[in-house]
Amino acid sequence: MAKKKVNTATNTPGLDENRKVEIIGIIVMSIAALLGLSILSYTASDYQYARSISFVDLFNPDATSRLVKNWLGPVGAYLSHYLVHSMFGYMSMILALIIGYHGWHTFRRRDNKQLWWITLLSTWSMILLSTFIGWLTTNADFPSDSVWSGAAGIAISQVLQNFTSQIGSVFILSIMLIITALMFIERDLQKTVDSIKMWFDAMSERWEEWKEARRERKEQKALEREERIAARKAEKEEKQAAKAKDKPEPKQKIAEPESKDEPVKPAPSIDEIVQKSEEEDRERIEKEKKEVQTIDTRPRASLEKEETVSEDEDDIEVAVFVGKGEEEADERDLDKLNKEKAKEVPAIRYKFPTIELLDSPPSEGNEVDLEEIKENKRIILDKLRRHKIEIVGINAIVGPTVTLYEMEPAPDVKISKIESYSNDLKMATASKGLRMLAPIPGKSAVGIEVPNSTRETVYIKQVINTKKFVETDFTLPVAFGKTIENEVFMIDLTKMPHLLIAGATGSGKSVGINTIITCLLYKCHPDNLKFVMIDPKKIELALYRNIQNHFLAMLPDAEEPIVTDTTKALDTLNSVCKEMDERYDLLKMALVRDIKAYNEKFKAGELEEELGHRHLPYIVVIIDELADLMMTAGKQIEEPIARLAQLARAIGIHLVVATQRPSVNVITGTIKANFPARIAYQVASKVDSRTILDMGGADQLVGQGDMLFTNGAGMTRIQNAFVSTEEVEKINSFIGQQAGYKQPFHLPVMQEDNPGIPDPLDDIDEYFEAAAKVIILHQQGSVSLLQRKLKIGYNRAGRIIDQLFNAGIVGPYQGSTARDVLIQDEEELQEIIDGLDGI
Numbered sequence: 001m002a003k004k005k006v007n008t009a010t011n012t013p014g015l016d017e018n019r020k021v022e023i024i025g026i027i028v029m030s031i032a033a034l035l036g037l038s039i040l041s042y043t044a045s046d047y048q049y050a051r052s053i054s055f056v057d058l059f060n061p062d063a064t065s066r067l068v069k070n071w072l073g074p075v076g077a078y079l080s081h082y083l084v085h086s087m088f089g090y091m092s093m094i095l096a097l098i099i100g101y102h103g104w105h106t107f108r109r110r111d112n113k114q115l116w117w118i119t120l121l122s123t124w125s126m127i128l129l130s131t132f133i134g135w136l137t138t139n140a141d142f143p144s145d146s147v148w149s150g151a152a153g154i155a156i157s158q159v160l161q162n163f164t165s166q167i168g169s170v171f172i173l174s175i176m177l178i179i180t181a182l183m184f185i186e187r188d189l190q191k192t193v194d195s196i197k198m199w200f201d202a203m204s205e206r207w208e209e210w211k212e213a214r215r216e217r218k219e220q221k222a223l224e225r226e227e228r229i230a231a232r233k234a235e236k237e238e239k240q241a242a243k244a245k246d247k248p249e250p251k252q253k254i255a256e257p258e259s260k261d262e263p264v265k266p267a268p269s270i271d272e273i274v275q276k277s278e279e280e281d282r283e284r285i286e287k288e289k290k291e292v293q294t295i296d297t298r299p300r301a302s303l304e305k306e307e308t309v310s311e312d313e314d315d316i317e318v319a320v321f322v323g324k325g326e327e328e329a330d331e332r333d334l335d336k337l338n339k340e341k342a343k344e345v346p347a348i349r350y351k352f353p354t355i356e357l358l359d360s361p362p363s364e365g366n367e368v369d370l371e372e373i374k375e376n377k378r379i380i381l382d383k384l385r386r387h388k389i390e391i392v393g394i395n396a397i398v399g400p401t402v403t404l405y406e407m408e409p410a411p412d413v414k415i416s417k418i419e420s421y422s423n424d425l426k427m428a429t430a431s432k433g434l435r436m437l438a439p440i441p442g443k444s445a446v447g448i449e450v451p452n453s454t455r456e457t458v459y460i461k462q463v464i465n466t467k468k469f470v471e472t473d474f475t476l477p478v479a480f481g482k483t484i485e486n487e488v489f490m491i492d493l494t495k496m497p498h499l500l501i502a503g504a505t506g507s508g509k510s511v512g513i514n515t516i517i518t519c520l521l522y523k524c525h526p527d528n529l530k531f532v533m534i535d536p537k538k539i540e541l542a543l544y545r546n547i548q549n550h551f552l553a554m555l556p557d558a559e560e561p562i563v564t565d566t567t568k569a570l571d572t573l574n575s576v577c578k579e580m581d582e583r584y585d586l587l588k589m590a591l592v593r594d595i596k597a598y599n600e601k602f603k604a605g606e607l608e609e610e611l612g613h614r615h616l617p618y619i620v621v622i623i624d625e626l627a628d629l630m631m632t633a634g635k636q637i638e639e640p641i642a643r644l645a646q647l648a649r650a651i652g653i654h655l656v657v658a659t660q661r662p663s664v665n666v667i668t669g670t671i672k673a674n675f676p677a678r679i680a681y682q683v684a685s686k687v688d689s690r691t692i693l694d695m696g697g698a699d700q701l702v703g704q705g706d707m708l709f710t711n712g713a714g715m716t717r718i719q720n721a722f723v724s725t726e727e728v729e730k731i732n733s734f735i736g737q738q739a740g741y742k743q744p745f746h747l748p749v750m751q752e753d754n755p756g757i758p759d760p761l762d763d764i765d766e767y768f769e770a771a772a773k774v775i776i777l778h779q780q781g782s783v784s785l786l787q788r789k790l791k792i793g794y795n796r797a798g799r800i801i802d803q804l805f806n807a808g809i810v811g812p813y814q815g816s817t818a819r820d821v822l823i824q825d826e827e828e829l830q831e832i833i834d835g836l837d838g839i
Contacts, residue, residue: 044733088127134146318377329469387417496677507706561744575750678709
């Protein structure tokens, strides 16, 4: 029989005391490890998600708990929020180390009474480091993120500054840090000082020994170099002596020169000169033949066999120009200006995103390929001369994506003749996209844009970190990228005032929208700018949900800050229209013409808040896919967009609308008429290009951010600045970790159609009878029908439809289809109206 395990200390079965202590030690170390993981994986947005999780949600695989990024889940989100955000920041890791150290001592069955000194000193160090970092964050803005010190560290440092001033507090904290570090080394400060002194003495001795060894190595190398030089000199003298010995002596002795080292070479004969010239001619002819063969074997659709123009006739030199680019700003200039701007709004303590959040471009830039430019110039001139078109001058302007060849034709050449050969030039250069400007606006020249074989990527940091962007006084500055002249192209969104973007899938629309938002986030305070984001794709703008309390505007009852449900997009846009109407009422009462004058008047205290006056931020409405809204929400979505585009400029509401299907049923005439500023990325056909730009050219773009911008006059080709998803995440995380406002900016609430249906016996609209006759005549109970026939707005037409429903004239709501008409002629209608009048 197996013997039962018996505890020798108590003579009872089970674990002995030592094993229990070891298990307790392992448990304590595990708790410390989990606590450390929760602190290391702290994310500011986790706490708001964790607060919204109910107990039942924990058993739902699709619950909100999946949005929590903390490695310890919702529990870790709570722990890290209180330890990192509310207490001592990342310095709270010391607390996890203390607990783990206690667990290790328990596991090793050591006496924990000896740990009181290291526990007390570590706790003091955690508070002291948090306070010191809090002082740096408050006064030096380093580190820029408050999670390193926590709210407690910042609060203690501010209290200490109130007592001892800024200089006194940092002096006291520095002395305390030094003393604490010395106490970690040795409790006896005198012994610690002696140990440090001995360490410095040892380091000085090692430094002297290293310098002595280095001096000896230098002397040894110098000696070896002198020996090698002497050996080579001796060898050279031996060779010269041997040559002089082998040379026969002359019969007549002539006065010898002083130096016999250099023998005199005999002059070449006439036959040798002729032979050498013939060899050089043969080499030159063979070289020219090889060059001609290389040129003729270029990849083209077809090789022409007409006579070629010799190099002797091509006497036109090409002048190559490369733009110097904008002057780069210091990395601290933008932060300094934004810090002053943040002080002007004391409502919240806000820090603008820093330039360090953006990726630096690679140091090596793309060099200008002169051979490629010369080859393209030769092909272009050769093709035009074959068609009897004479060019008297040509310049090449090298851009990030394309090179613009400016050609000056002869006086008797028609520009239309050059333009007709654009496809021939595209075939001859074997390029993916060739765009012709005939003529170049503002110049007496014809332009041909040929894509570069190696294109340059324009990074967002190269655009934002320039003096042009940093020092701009634009209200809503947007820097799209760089032009062919390598200049930063920047516009003010308030001057456009709305922007229409179109392009094929993968051409760079989403990156362009991120570029617009990033530029505005770097220059605008949350008090002055709000975004309304409508994203039917559900993923493109999802990264911006972290800044909802800072920059987003939404309906009060909305579940998500980003509108992804197309059925709610119409409500959101109608709510923005209501906000527009309310703002116009405020401007009317304030006797001003635009939002800028209104805010200045409100800031000066000339407007009373009791009358409803308030600070009005700019609102930028971003719609990522208009075609999807048109398909799902119907033509009704066009009305609020058109109203905002026509009226919203003066009160600070601006639209940025994007679509990947630039067809006439999506970009209608009403929309195009109110969007003078348009951006076209690469599209599939010339029809799409004419739809968005009213001219061709977008079909010849090369994709990946290559775009054309027009604001009603002229066309500018730009290489869109690239902003990566990681950069967008870092910017949103930086802003989202700040306190911000208590809630997002709420748009006005629209009246519900179904719950608030008015009683037909009370407050009947004056158009009630006329609307009923229109519906009976057309046998169609539609809101849009009443809008067209009675020339009234959407809200009023909807109320009349509800009254007709309660009166029994039309049927219930049926979604996107029209309501059923329940009566057939006007006699029945007259009976219903008489009954209403009698009541």
